[in-house]
Amino acid sequence: MPTLFDPVTLGDIDCANRIIMAPMTRSRAGEDDIPTEMNALYYGQRASAGLIITEGVYPSFNGKGYVRTPGIVNDAQEAGWRKVADAVHQAGGKIVMQLMHCGRIAAHHNKPENSRTIAPSAIQAKGEIYTDAAGMQPFDVPEEMTLTDIQSAIDGYGQATARAIAAGCDGVEIHCTSGYLPAQFLSTGTNKRTDSYGGNLGNRLRFVLEVLDRMIAVAGAGRTAIRICPGNPFNDLFDENPEETFAALLGAINPKGLAYLHVIRMEAGVDNIALANRHFDGPIILNESYGFKDGQKALANGDGDAVSYGRPFISNPDLIEKFRTGQDLVKPNYKLLYTSGPEGYVDY
Numbered sequence: 001m002p003t004l005f006d007p008v009t010l011g012d013i014d015c016a017n018r019i020i021m022a023p024m025t026r027s028r029a030g031e032d033d034i035p036t037e038m039n040a041l042y043y044g045q046r047a048s049a050g051l052i053i054t055e056g057v058y059p060s061f062n063g064k065g066y067v068r069t070p071g072i073v074n075d076a077q078e079a080g081w082r083k084v085a086d087a088v089h090q091a092g093g094k095i096v097m098q099l100m101h102c103g104r105i106a107a108h109h110n111k112p113e114n115s116r117t118i119a120p121s122a123i124q125a126k127g128e129i130y131t132d133a134a135g136m137q138p139f140d141v142p143e144e145m146t147l148t149d150i151q152s153a154i155d156g157y158g159q160a161t162a163r164a165i166a167a168g169c170d171g172v173e174i175h176c177t178s179g180y181l182p183a184q185f186l187s188t189g190t191n192k193r194t195d196s197y198g199g200n201l202g203n204r205l206r207f208v209l210e211v212l213d214r215m216i217a218v219a220g221a222g223r224t225a226i227r228i229c230p231g232n233p234f235n236d237l238f239d240e241n242p243e244e245t246f247a248a249l250l251g252a253i254n255p256k257g258l259a260y261l262h263v264i265r266m267e268a269g270v271d272n273i274a275l276a277n278r279h280f281d282g283p284i285i286l287n288e289s290y291g292f293k294d295g296q297k298a299l300a301n302g303d304g305d306a307v308s309y310g311r312p313f314i315s316n317p318d319l320i321e322k323f324r325t326g327q328d329l330v331k332p333n334y335k336l337l338y339t340s341g342p343e344g345y346v347d348y
């Protein structure tokens, strides 16, 4: 049985070990949402991970929801990401970009001028979101997407994929959980459409499958991946039958030969790891609250092929070495998760 320190191949991506850095929004993009030298330094510091998955990056201006998050929609942003990818590669690592379209989980204060907050249906999410401009704000009431909006969102994922690969990233991952746009299409609580993108289960899957096909057409299946967490209620998401929804989604995805399936486990509700293994034959990355020992155990059990770590990587850029030598981990300063500047970011 493999250990966390053994190499693994995820589709077309050869990883030196099975300790993956999970995607984490840190709200430190530069002006015009362009990645900076500081972002390159941060990711480069963590390049001993078998694979880094970037923070959620918006694939079209309408997809931005949070403050100071980076995009991949124009030449300047692509050039910023090239610096990041170069820093990771120079340090011997691999990097996949997570494409995150927030849909209704947005406040207009955080969004570029002329962008819109759009979703499958015009249903406002309960809750609030942080903005620099006006503190905590209710989520925007989204506009229901027209068929043209849907096509342009899909085009956006395709163009973003092309730019991510052109910037030197080793692959792309669609963020398909946590209440963002793809999950909004999948779920009965947020998708009340009566056209071919809503209503029955097959229609609710359509958006995600079309996006994935577009990403695959650009990057190849071996460089395209998906992140899921069936039953996750985050951001006011509700689905009547997440197990059925995701069994069907994975059934449709399985033949595509993706690089990997990234699955987040939950304490209660659906057994997501079992669900993933039942319906997906390719490589699986496990996530959520793993330590070194239970990560090793999960691999030994055959639960998955690699384990991703989020919070531990914030404050332990040398996590692999710490695991290897059995050192204690440094705890992150949670007050500095989403602040701007180097403190709590590149100084661990």
Ligand SMILES: Cc1cc2nc3c(=O)[nH]c(=O)nc-3n(C[C@H](O)[C@H](O)[C@H](O)COP(=O)(O)O)c2cc1C
Pocket (backbone or CB within 6 Å): 022, 023, 024, 025, 026, 054, 055, 056, 098, 100, 175, 227, 264, 287, 288, 289, 290, 308, 309, 310, 311, 312, 337
């Ligand atoms: C500061 C922070 C930002 C996060 N941002 C993202 C994100 O952009 N995309 C995503 O899929 N998950 C995001 N997550 C979730 C993590 O990827 C991961 O699932 C979570 O931290 C649990 O893993 P852990 O127990 O190893 O930290 C974020 C988590 C944290 C702590």
